[in-house]
Amino acid sequence: MKVLVLGSGGREHAFAWKLSQSDKLDKLYVAPGNAGTKELAENVNIDPNDFEKVRTFVLDKAIDMVIVGPEDPLVNGIHDFFLADEKLKQVAVIGPEKAAAEMEGSKDFAKDFMARHNIPTSQYRSITSENLEEGYEFLETLKAPYVLKADGLAAGKGVLIIEDLEEAKNSLKEMIGGMFGAASATVVIEEFLSGIELSVFVLTDGKNYKVLAEAKDYKRIGEGDTGLNTGGMGAISPVHFANEEFMSKVEERVIKPTIDGFQKDKTPFVGFVFIGLMKVGDDPFVIEYNVRMGDPETEVVLPRIKSDFLELMIAVADKKLDQFELELDERTVTTVMLVAGGYPEAYEKGKTISGIDQVTDSIVFHAGTTSKNNEVVTNGGRVIAVSSYGDTINSALKKSFNSAEKIQFEGKNYRKDIGFDLQ
Incomplete structure (x- = not known):
């Protein structure tokens, strides 16, 4: 099978890493990709929002499946674009149609959806x-x-x-x-909800669904959750406070009415549903929905999927997700994000990155990187995610922090307290 992944971040590198392990994969492309995806796939210099260029490439290369990483192309209607084209409509697209993508494109739309389908959330x-x-x-x-x-x-x-x-x-x-x-x-x-946050990731084929895993990410730039919000400074999966009883409430009160709601509203949803939750006491409340995998949560959730990821995507495309046996690794995975100096405010690009080849205990997922003169250089605010397995949070974090020290670039910054609230 020939697969095209759209996007250029750590999430897309994690997709490429997982897809490349499948025997069913014949050829993998990433558009536009980064220095990490270049090692696993063929990078293609196409903007994911340039639908005409995507169309030309998909037809030229006889692509079978397109997996959409970021939210912008989904909110802009890439899935609808494929369905409306006689030559493209047979290509599997993993990602919702435009109407359902408004769950992320508009907070107001999402809140209205929750009110309509009795999904617990804050006053607004x-x-x-x-x-x-x-x-x-x-x-x-x-x-x-x-x-x-x-x-x-x-x-x-x-x-x-x-x-x-x-x-x-x-x-x-x-x-x-x-x-x-x-x-x-x-x-x-x-209304501000006081509790502890977590994210739950669900995959749906439009009717059936699988709960992939839950994770907790850390958005603030400073230790102790201080300072400005970022795209995410690290993540951990699983989350010990999301026990069986709590996750049962999440499934009954949030996941099932969400998937049912898409069908009742006639807003077809094929792909990943990111549900941002607040655990208030013992009860789940929805903070937000995203219509794709989160970043850097993808870099802890995907390593926990033991099943063939491409087979999982095929089950989604074929509307046979109920027949797929999803197997998760019970170990903890932690990721620590290395960011550019000055991020999330002004920062410089083009800084040479060294030491990646010295990392042996972790998986290095490139986020904001590119190749220049046979060197890997920084190309974004969030540069690299360092993910590690462990039997405990502490053992996994120790590996991630040790590996983070081996990777060097000018201005490198990372939080040394990821998981501080889960100890």
């Missing part, structure tokens, strides 16, 4: 310039801290959590005024 209001006063009034009914979310895609950074009421009101006005561009023309104000 959606605010635009037209009802700004209503926003101020709703903030006054809430207790601090105040949560403001850009409705649209903002690269994982369109969320503010503010302690002071007046500051929250001012920030609401600034967001609507363009703080996050068009993404915050609508702002969703949410």
Whole structure:
């Protein structure tokens, strides 16, 4: 089978790593890929959002399956584009159609979906310039801290959590005024939920589903969960507080009504459902949905899948997921993200990376890297994810931290306290 993976990050390198282990794989392409995917597949210099170029490539190379990594092409309707084309509609696309991708493309859409299908979540209001006063009034009914979310895609950074009421009101006005561009023309104000976060990853063929694994990621740049939000500084799977009783509640109250909701709303969903949860007491509440695998959670979830990943994707495409026997590794996997100096604010690219070949106890997933003059150099804010297996969180983390020290580039930064709240 010939497979094209769309994307260039750590998630896509993890996909390529897992797919390349399958006997069913004949040829693997990644567009545009990075220095890590180059070792496993053929990188193709195509923007995943340039659907016409993707179309030409898929037809030229007789691609059988397209796995969409990032959210942008899905929200922009790449699956619909394939289905509307006589020559492309037989190609399997792993990723939802545009209508269902609004679950990530619009926070307001997702909240409305949850309300409609009785899925537990926090109180909220959606605010635009037209009802700004209503926003101020709703903030006054809430207790601090105040949560403001850009409705649209903002690269994982369109969320503010503010302690002071007046500051929250001012920030609401600034967001609507363009703080996050068009993404915050609508702002969703949410009640703050106090608990511990985790993410649950579900794969669906539109009717059947499999729960892949749960993970916990660390979004803040600073140790002790301080500082600015990032795309993610590390992750751990499994999460010990997500015990059988809790996960049973997640399945009954969240996963089943979500998958059923897609069918009731006639919004076809084929692919990965990322469910961001808050465990409040012993109960799950949904914070957000994403319509693809998370990053860096993919770098701990995929290593735990013992089954043939391409066979799993084929089962999704053939709508036979209920017949697939998913096997997970019971060991803990941890990943630590090495980031560029200055990230998540201004940072430089093009820094030479060394020491990757010295890593023996971990899997090195490239995120923001590229090849230049036969060297691997930095090409993004989040540069490399270092994933390790262990019988315990501590043993896995020790390997990841030791391996992180072996990899060098100017300005390298990483959190040394991943998992601090799970010990």
